[in-house]
Amino acid sequence: MQTDKITHILEQKYSLFCRFFQITEKMCQEPADALAADMDERMKLQAEIEKLDEQLRPLYEQSPEAAKASHNRCNFSELSPENQQVYNAAMKVRGVLCQIQQRDVVVKKRMLKERSRLLKKLEESKRSSASTASRYYRSAHLESPAELRNSGFGKA
DSSP, X not given: OHHHHHHHXXXXXXXXXXXXXXXXXXXXTSOXXXXXXXXXXXXXXXXXXXXXXXXXXXXXXXXXXXXXXXXXXXXXXXXXXXXXXXXHHHHHHHHHHHHHHHHHHHHHHHHHHHHHHHHHHHHHHHHHHHHXXXXXXXXXXXXXXXXXXXXTTOOO
């Protein structure tokens, strides 16, 4: 009975992690503007997964053999058929987790690259707007606001 509940919850976790992985895959290729929304969606999925983990804890306490099977701390051939189901469901979860970890490296590199690109663009924008303003003031034979501030109270 407990093993059926554990297997069911592990299957739910697997489903959530598959959705998490799909979002992660999408993040590797989509425009930078969509990354924030995807990160939010991943956070929501993570919260749901954590709720499932909370449901599993008391079930594992009541069924230590299922806990061992779920955490791969056993010999598969010695498990009961019910605990073999738990083991198989847990291994599916671990498999998709491994895929997520591999893709997260790619996403992290992409986000760092995007961050660097945006910082460079910002620096160029600051330089170009300052130089444009300076050229404008010179061409119009006006004093720049910086020169006005530094000139004291005005000319006597």
